[in-house]
Amino acid sequence: MSRLEKITRRTLLVGAVAVAGGVAFGTWRYRTPYKNPLLANLNKGDAALSPYVLITPDGITLITPRADKGQGAYHAQALLIAEELDVELDQISVTPGAPDMAYWNKALAEEASEFLVPAGGFMQDTAQIAVSAASKFIGLQITGGSTTIPDGFDKLRAAGASARETLKLAAAEQSGVPVSDLRTQSGAVILPDDSRLPYTELAARAATLDPVQDVPLREPSEWRLIGKETQRLDILPKSTGTQDYGIDMSMPGMVHATVLMNPSQGGGLGKYDTSEAFKIRGVSSVVEITGGLGIIADNTWRAIQGARAIEASWPKGPMPDTMEAHWQALSDSFNDSAADSRKRDDGDVDTALGSDAMTAEYRAPYLAHAPLEPLNAVVRVDNDGAEVWTGTQVPRFLQANVARLTGLSPDQIKVHGQMIGGSFGHRLEDEVVKQATEIAMQLKGTPVKLTYSREEDMLHDFPRQVAMARMRGSVKEGKVEAYDLSIAMPSVTGSQMARQNQTVPGPDSQIVAGAFEQPFAIPHHRVTGYRAPELAPISSWRSVGASSNGFFYNAGLDELIHAAGADPLEERLRLCNDPLSQKVLEAIGEMSNWSGPVPSAGTGRGVAFTKSFGVPCAEVVDVRQTEDGLRITDVWVAAEVGTVVDPVNFENNVAGGVIFGLGHAMFGEITYEDGVAEQENYDLYPSMRINQCPEITVRGLENGDRVLGVGEPPVPPAAPALASAIFALTGERMREMPFSEFVQFA
Amino acid sequence: MQITVDGKRHEVDVEDDMPLLWVLRDELGITGVKYGCGIAQCGACTVHIDGEAVRSCQVLAGDVWGDVTTIQGLGTPEALHAVQSAWIDHQVAQCGYCQSGQIMQAAALLAETPNPSDQDIDDAMSGNLCRCGTYPRISAAIKTAASKLREV
Numbered sequence: 001m002s003r004l005e006k007i008t009r010r011t012l013l014v015g016a017v018a019v020a021g022g023v024a025f026g027t028w029r030y031r032t033p034y035k036n037p038l039l040a041n042l043n044k045g046d047a048a049l050s051p052y053v054l055i056t057p058d059g060i061t062l063i064t065p066r067a068d069k070g071q072g073a074y075h076a077q078a079l080l081i082a083e084e085l086d087v088e089l090d091q092i093s094v095t096p097g098a099p100d101m102a103y104w105n106k107a108l109a110e111e112a113s114e115f116l117v118p119a120g121g122f123m124q125d126t127a128q129i130a131v132s133a134a135s136k137f138i139g140l141q142i143t144g145g146s147t148t149i150p151d152g153f154d155k156l157r158a159a160g161a162s163a164r165e166t167l168k169l170a171a172a173e174q175s176g177v178p179v180s181d182l183r184t185q186s187g188a189v190i191l192p193d194d195s196r197l198p199y200t201e202l203a204a205r206a207a208t209l210d211p212v213q214d215v216p217l218r219e220p221s222e223w224r225l226i227g228k229e230t231q232r233l234d235i236l237p238k239s240t241g242t243q244d245y246g247i248d249m250s251m252p253g254m255v256h257a258t259v260l261m262n263p264s265q266g267g268g269l270g271k272y273d274t275s276e277a278f279k280i281r282g283v284s285s286v287v288e289i290t291g292g293l294g295i296i297a298d299n300t301w302r303a304i305q306g307a308r309a310i311e312a313s314w315p316k317g318p319m320p321d322t323m324e325a326h327w328q329a330l331s332d333s334f335n336d337s338a339a340d341s342r343k344r345d346d347g348d349v350d351t352a353l354g355s356d357a358m359t360a361e362y363r364a365p366y367l368a369h370a371p372l373e374p375l376n377a378v379v380r381v382d383n384d385g386a387e388v389w390t391g392t393q394v395p396r397f398l399q400a401n402v403a404r405l406t407g408l409s410p411d412q413i414k415v416h417g418q419m420i421g422g423s424f425g426h427r428l429e430d431e432v433v434k435q436a437t438e439i440a441m442q443l444k445g446t447p448v449k450l451t452y453s454r455e456e457d458m459l460h461d462f463p464r465q466v467a468m469a470r471m472r473g474s475v476k477e478g479k480v481e482a483y484d485l486s487i488a489m490p491s492v493t494g495s496q497m498a499r500q501n502q503t504v505p506g507p508d509s510q511i512v513a514g515a516f517e518q519p520f521a522i523p524h525h526r527v528t529g530y531r532a533p534e535l536a537p538i539s540s541w542r543s544v545g546a547s548s549n550g551f552f553y554n555a556g557l558d559e560l561i562h563a564a565g566a567d568p569l570e571e572r573l574r575l576c577n578d579p580l581s582q583k584v585l586e587a588i589g590e591m592s593n594w595s596g597p598v599p600s601a602g603t604g605r606g607v608a609f610t611k612s613f614g615v616p617c618a619e620v621v622d623v624r625q626t627e628d629g630l631r632i633t634d635v636w637v638a639a640e641v642g643t644v645v646d647p648v649n650f651e652n653n654v655a656g657g658v659i660f661g662l663g664h665a666m667f668g669e670i671t672y673e674d675g676v677a678e679q680e681n682y683d684l685y686p687s688m689r690i691n692q693c694p695e696i697t698v699r700g701l702e703n704g705d706r707v708l709g710v711g712e713p714p715v716p717p718a719a720p721a722l723a724s725a726i727f728a729l730t731g732e733r734m735r736e737m738p739f740s741e742f743v744q745f746a
Numbered sequence: 747m748q749i750t751v752d753g754k755r756h757e758v759d760v761e762d763d764m765p766l767l768w769v770l771r772d773e774l775g776i777t778g779v780k781y782g783c784g785i786a787q788c789g790a791c792t793v794h795i796d797g798e799a800v801r802s803c804q805v806l807a808g809d810v811w812g813d814v815t816t817i818q819g820l821g822t823p824e825a826l827h828a829v830q831s832a833w834i835d836h837q838v839a840q841c842g843y844c845q846s847g848q849i850m851q852a853a854a855l856l857a858e859t860p861n862p863s864d865q866d867i868d869d870a871m872s873g874n875l876c877r878c879g880t881y882p883r884i885s886a887a888i889k890t891a892a893s894k895l896r897e898v
Contacts, residue, residue, distance in 0.1 A: 070841025070878050231837065238842030239833040240826070241778020241817030245843060248777035256772065281761060300781070301768035372782045372790055372843040372877050421780075421843030422877050454783045648837050652880065656840055659879030682787040682875060691868035693881040 037100040038063070047207035051103065052081055052159040055167075055203040060087055060187060064094045065103035066152070067143040067393045068234070069371070069423035071711045072649035075232045077152055079646060083225045084160030084218065086184040087199070089233060096417035099395035103141045143393040144428055144540065146613040146709030149645055153707040157217050165212035170205040171197045226645050234419070246391045246418035247376045247451060254378065254447040255284070256300045257439050260307040261292030263459050264675035265537055266317035269293070276309040286310070287442045294439035296448070304453050319536055319675035326535045326672065327363070330468040333488040333532040340491075340531035341507035343516040347524035352482035357472040358563060362555055363736040364548035366670040367464035367541055368677075368685055373421025374457040375432040379440040380447040385412040386440070387447075390433055391420030397500050398430040405437045424660070425540040428496065429462055455680040462496070463670050463677075464541030465489045467548040471556035475564035480571060482524035485556055487512055487549060490532045496539045507531075514546025514612045514716050515553040519578030527553075536672060542660060543612055543712040550610035550716025551665070551723070555735065558606075558724050568724060569594050569607045569620075580640050580704050581616035585609060587638040587699055588618040597728035603633075606724025608717040614706060615713035616640045619658065621721040622694075623729055629744035630726065632662060632694040637714055642707040644700040654714045655696045661718025663688030666745055667738050692745065749810055751776065752819025762808030767791045769807050770816060778817040778846050782875070789874035792847035793817075799854035817846040820853055828898075829853045832891035840878035848874050852888050860896055862888065 038048030046056040054061040062085075064077035074094045082089060097103065164184055171189035172179045174197065181192050188196040220226070237243035262268060274286045277295060282302035287294045293310065297303035320326055377390035379402070386406055392398050395415045403410045420427055436450035452460075467489035474482045491508040511529035541547055561571045569589050576582045588594070588607065597605050602625050609618040617639040624633050635658050644650045667686040671678045679685040700710075723734035726743060734742060749756050751774060758773050765784075770776045770793070782790035784803050791802040796812030821827030826834070829852050839845050848871070855862060855870040862870070867888055876884070 070839075070843075072840070231834075232839070234842065235834050235837050235839060236823055238839035238845055239830045239849065240821065240823050241846045242823060243842055244777065247781070250775065250777075299764075299768060299772040301764055301772065304784075370877060371841065372780070372788060372875065373841070374781065420841065422841040424877070451781075454785075652837070652840055652878075652883070655882055656879035659881065660877075663879075681785055682783050683785060687875070687877065688879070688881075689872045689875065690881040690884060691872040693879075693885075696882055 037098060042207070045204040045207070047203040050159040050162055050211065051097075051100070052156060053085065053163040055163070055199050055206070057200050057203060060092045060199060062092050062094050063097040065097050065141060066148040067096065067391060067417060067420060067427065069143075069391065069393070069420035069427060071148075071653055072232055072646060073143065073148045074234065075230075076149060076646045076649060077156055078233060079225050079230065080152055080156035081160040083223060084157045085164050087187040089225070089230060091187045094233060099141055099399050099415050141394075141396045142428075144425070146615070146712045149709040150707055153643075153645070154217070158215070161215035161217060162211050162213060165215050166206050166209055167199050167202050169209055169212060170202040174202065174205055220643070227643065227647065229647055232648065243419060245373055245421045246378075246389065247373055247421070249378045249389050249418065249449060251378070251447050254449050255296050255443065256298060256303050257294050257296045257436070257448050257450045258300070258303040258307050258453060259289065259292055259294050259435050259450065259456060260310055260312065261456060261460055262314040262317065263677075264314055264317040264319065265460060266319070267291070267315040267675065270312055270314040272310055272312035274310050276311065277306040280306045280309055287439055289435050289438040294435065294450070296439065296443070300451050303451070307453070317675045319672055321674055323671045323673065326466055327468070329535055330466065330488045330532050333530045334470060334486055335530070338488070338530045338532065340511050340529040341509065341516075342526065342528045343509070343512055344525060344527040346522070346526070347482070349482055349484045349524045349526040352524035353472055353474050353484060357474050357482070357484075358559065360471045360556060360559055360733070360735060362469045362471070362552045364467045364551060365668070365737055366466045366536060366538070366672075367664055367668045368458050368461045368670050368679065369424045369426035369463070369541060370458060370461070370682070370685060371420075371422025371424055371426050374452040374454055375426065376449065376451045377433045377436040378447055378449045379433065379436040380445070381406055381437065381440040382445055385414065386437070387414045387416065388433060389416045389418055391418040391423075391427055392430060392433070393423065393427045394430060398433050401430055401434055401500075402437050405434060406441060424542040425544075426461065428540050429499065431460065431499075454682075458680045458685065459677050461670075461677075462537050462539035464547055465492050465538045465545070466535065467552070469549070469552035469556070471552075471559070473556065473560040475560055478564050478566055480522050480557070480560045480564055480566070480575065483522045483557065483560060484526045485515055485553060486528045486530060487515060487552060488530040488532050489545075489548065490534045490538060492538050492540055492544055495534055495537050499537070510545030512549065513544065514549035514610050518553055518609075518611055519581040519616070520557070520572070520575040521577040522575055542657070543715040546610060546612035546712070546716040550608070550612065551719040551737065554608040554610065554717065554720030555723055558720065558727070559733065562727075567596055572607070572609055578616070580701075581609070581611060583703055584616045584618045584638050584640050584701060587701060588620050588636055591638060591697060591699060592620040592636040594620065597724070604725045604727070604729025606721045606726070606728055608720035608724060610713070610716035612713050612716050613709065615708045615710060617713040617717055619714070619717040619721040621662075621718070621725045623722070623725045625729060626746045628746035630729070631746040632692065632722065635662070635694050635696045635721075637696065638699045638701060639710055639713055640701040640704055641710055642704040643702055645707065647700070650700050650710060651698045653710050654698045654700075657710070657712070657714030658696055658718050659688050659693060661715040662722055665719035665722055665737050665739055667740050669738050747807065749807070749814065751814045752816055758807070760807050762806060764807045765803050766793070766805040766807055766810055766814070767802040770802060770814070776816050776818055780843055780846055782844065787875065788844065789847040789851060790844050792850040792874065794850060794854060797854065797857060799851050817850055820850065827853060828894045829856065829887070829891045832887040832894065835890060836883045836887040838880050838883040838887050840880055844874060844876045848876065848884055852884070852891065856888070856892055856895055861892060
């Protein structure tokens with residue numbers, strides 16, 4: 001075990017054991033803080049100055065507990081700590097740390113409270129406090145909801161500041177120079193004579209001090225790293241093939257495994273014949289696990305070949321037989337008994353609509369997450385503990401699940417977070433870890449590496465929700481007068497949390513997220529959510545409810561604006577009642593040199609706006625007709641995030657989010673026949689390729705007080721902006737995704 | 747059978763029909779080569795055989811016709827290939843999982859077409875899928891690498 005592993009290993013005895021030479025407090029206190037997990041097993045001379053900063057004579061390690069799945073979370077978290085700690089990014093290493101209560105996600109918990117209450121106001125405030133406390137109690141160390149930056153912005157800087165001031169105190173004791181005459185730079189305390197006391201040499205003394213608390217944070221004008229272009233910590237390994245991901249894990253004695261699960265999710269284990277599998281060289285055993293089989297071999301490919309050689313018949317799962325039945329279930333949900341929430345009801349919608357309202361219906365299909373790294377996990381189960389090596393956004397859930405399966409207690413389960421090759425929400429689920437655990441329980445003491453084939457990964461994804469919306473509206477004197485939007489979908493939150501044995505009472509705000517809270521003062525405006533029954537099991541997909549609702553809301557509004565004879569951008573600006581959102585719309589107009597939906601012959605231009613995860617985001621999309629079909633030529637995108645913490649990551653996440661949103665709107669669809677997904681690899685699940693990629697111009701606005709994350713907000717406006725552009729060019733309304741069913745893309 | 751990878755000769759005891767991808771990853775431990783789809787749809791497994799970019803998931807061990815170069819042989823953190831260096835300058839990677847294949851495909855393109863047009867880049871790179879959407883930076887990095895390589 002490495003020294004660091006030893007240090008970061010979680011133990012419940014932390015408060016009771018004598019800690020050799022170590023002391024630690026957090027500046028992240030929230031009423032009564034959790035104990036600092038780094039205190040366990042500190043060696044003499046090491047200092048864990050908060051749950052996020054570990055200094056040993058060998059070096060400085062920053063703990064970055066939110067998972068990195070490509071969004072640059074390790075880098076951004078390290079940057080926030082380093083800003084106040086006064087270390088250079090090439091002087092530190094980072095580690096995700098172990099699952100621990102101390103790393104709970106407060107920002108996500110506050111977002112989650114939306115699920116529990118029907119409306120804003122006092123009720124919601126009370127619930128938020130309650131949910132914060134409850135989430136803290138269960139220690140939701142979740143990466144999601146674009147919360148890494150909002151959750152960490154103050155907390156991580158404060159951790160760095162506290163460690164810095166404590167190191168200065170140690171330097172003052174050692175040198176006899178008063179703290180007020182000391183400064184810090186590049187991992188050292190600097191004395192008035194310019195001599196340097198490296199942090200690593202001060203660690204032992206710092207460890208004997210009470211860390212300095214409540215240090216004021218630096219003003220933005222003093223920032224060295226925040227808002228500046230820095231080189232991502234992982235850019236060298238990711239450009240040389242030397243970055244290890246979970247799928248690259250190897251260890252002595254490890255066996256390779258894959259699974260053959262019932263292709264009809266939830267159908268359970270059927271009859272099977274393994275005799276052909278054992279003819280494959282290297283296949284050593286086939287074991288039963290929940291819902292399928294684990295195939296063990298001495299090589300990944302041999303395990304996959306073994307799985308393919310098994311003949312099996314599978315019971316059908318609980319899903320409807322046909323895709324038509326899925327849509328019918330949504331259609332049937334627009335009724336009072338399925339009503340879930342009405343979080344917006346302005347004016348008098350029914351009177352304003354009268355008897356000749358415009359109507360339209362919209363559809364959004366199931367979508368796979370399909371990150372490029374197939375799901376994988378290494379698990380070893382022993383009599384007195386278990387270890388898990390995997391990339392995960394939910395380390396605490398995963399730990400609890402492994403404990404439940406093995407009969408061990410959670411503190412006996414060590415989780416080693418790994419770098420993740422893309423997620424988009426895929427790693428919010430932990431089925432692969434449960435399956436690897438079930439296999440490993442049958443091979444006690446042997447590390448089992450479970451790797452999904454691409455086909456297993458897509459067949460057993462829990463996809464983005466399927467959803468349907470109905471719009472009614474009216475216009476008056478060139479303006480949008482009434483807009484009534486009804487949305488039906490199964491509950492993502494309910495489906496996802498049920499797999500973690502958690503129930504979520506009350507309405508699911510994700511059913512209307514990206515629609516009910518939009519900053520448009522339409523005189524008569526209503527948004528109603530209807531909760532369809534669970535059809536396919538579903539999960540969070542980059543931007544969750546807003547991924548379908550951003551399309552629905554903008555598509556309906558676009559039709560009304562057109563009927564009013566108004567300009568799509570001008571009318572949104574006129575209706576907008578939020579100053580920050582208004583600035584985003586003004587910015588997109590200026591960036592794209594907006595002159596209306598047809599900037600020149602043979603082209604079409606569309607605009608859309610969605611506020612999601614607190615971020616107002618607007619996009620303008622240009623399309624052009626070519627001999628080979630429609631081509632997206634340019635996209636402009638503006639997002640308000642308070643502070644752009646890391647401009648490289650910001651640009652990359654925003655442009656990537658646009659491409660993700662456009663690519664799925666163009667081509668993406670998972671359909672089910674007899675309960676089985678019909679798309680099991682990228683040939684049947686296309687997404688945008690480099691030859692289809694437009695020029696993308698990104699601007700981050702920093703007018704607001706709240707610092708917000710941007711992994712998800714660029715996704716929702718992409719599809720409706722494209723739909724609006726296609727309408728401007730062809731006159732055809734895109735009311736259903738994917739659009740490739742109706743138009744040819746070049 | 748014998749196989750030469752990144753300048754080193756290896757004796758491997760595998761079935762003739764095991765894809766080169768798995769020989770590299772599981773038998774030789776060269777994990778910079780990535781598994782993404784297994785059916786030549788994503789390009790994450792791209793390596794060179796005698797300088798030509800191939801999908802190693804589609805080349806059977808028994809059919810390897812020349813010397814294999816992987817991302818780890820193209821250049822190293824200490825001695826970067828011009829394409830890798832451009833990838834770093836442009837900070838292309840997000841999750842980074844597809845980038846081994848992207849870089850190998852780009853290196854093969856530039857070896858054959860030192861001054862590629864946008865169309866050349868699209869044609870050569872459209873078989874390499876990036877789910878994070880790093881395409882704009884990939885295009886820019888290829889152009890930087892091309893001009894660096896032409897200076898040499």
